[in-house]
Amino acid sequence: NAGVMQNPRHLVRRRGQEARLRCSPMKGHSHVYWYRQLPEEGLKFMVYLQKENIIDESGMPKERFSAEFPKEGPSILRIQQVVRGDSAAYFCASSRSSGTGANVLTFGAGSRLTVL
Amino acid sequence: DAKTTQPNSMESNEEEPVHLPCNHSTISGTDYIHWYRQLPSQGPEYVIHGLTSNVNNRMASLAIAEDRKSSTLILHRATLRDAAVYYCIPRDGGTGGFKTIFGAGTRLFVKA
Numbered sequence: 001n002a003g004v005m006q007n008p009r010h011l012v013r014r015r016g017q018e019a020r021l022r023c024s025p026m027k028g029h030s031h032v033y034w035y036r037q038l039p040e041e042g043l044k045f046m047v048y049l050q051k052e053n054i055i056d057e058s059g060m061p062k063e064r065f066s067a068e069f070p071k072e073g074p075s076i077l078r079i080q081q082v083v084r085g086d087s088a089a090y091f092c093a094s095s096r097s098s099g100t101g102a103n104v105l106t107f108g109a110g111s112r113l114t115v116l
Numbered sequence: 117d118a119k120t121t122q123p124n125s126m127e128s129n130e131e132e133p134v135h136l137p138c139n140h141s142t143i144s145g146t147d148y149i150h151w152y153r154q155l156p157s158q159g160p161e162y163v164i165h166g167l168t169s170n171v172n173n174r175m176a177s178l179a180i181a182e183d184r185k186s187s188t189l190i191l192h193r194a195t196l197r198d199a200a201v202y203y204c205i206p207r208d209g210g211t212g213g214f215k216t217i218f219g220a221g222t223r224l225f226v227k228a
Contacts, residue, residue, distance in 0.1 A: 101148035107159035
């Protein structure tokens with residue numbers, strides 16, 4: 001059981017470029033969550049997805065950010081026209097289901113984005 | 117979402133027990149109490165969770181007050197590897213359970 005796999009682990013982009021972060025959930029998990037952690041700050045919820053559906057994106061910035069979880073393949077968090085303020089660690093988590101508060105989240109190791 | 121209050125930081129000596137408190141006075145009857153921790157430069161990891169009864173697992177114990185307005189995470193013998201930020205998170209037992217909200221947590225320092 002490989003756990004939640006995120007790649008790339010480190011990504012460097014220049015201002016104005018696009019960043020794509022990928023997340024493969026644990027085997028048997030169909031729910032994916034993305035969090036952002038700015039340097040020296042806490043984890044902020046961004047978006048929750050199930051296969052082919054965005055369930056809650058209330059934490060996503062309104063512009064430049066998008067997320068998807070296609071029927072096949074990993075979930076992708078896409079940041080267009082990156083700015084220095086996007087530099088952060090982006091964590092993905094997965095769970096088996098969401099219908100109960102007993103469900104446990106399993107996190108990946110994170111993708112660290114640096115914008116020059 | 118139920119609000120939580122945790123100490124900003126705590127310190128412990130290696131091999132000694134650590135009691136990490138959390139107040140969640142606005143918790144609802146269906147909220148589970150989850151604890152996660154984040155080691156430096158790593159993703160958060162699940163520690164333990166419970167609803168009403170005290171819980172034990174290989175990592176820790178969770179003591180839940182009878183009125184459920186507070187809980188305590190107990191590390192029985194702290195090691196240097198336990199130095200991390202510990203998050204107490206009430207999680208909705210209903211349909212809103214997906215939105216796990218992390219607060220500031222307690223940073224635990226462990227001295228050798």
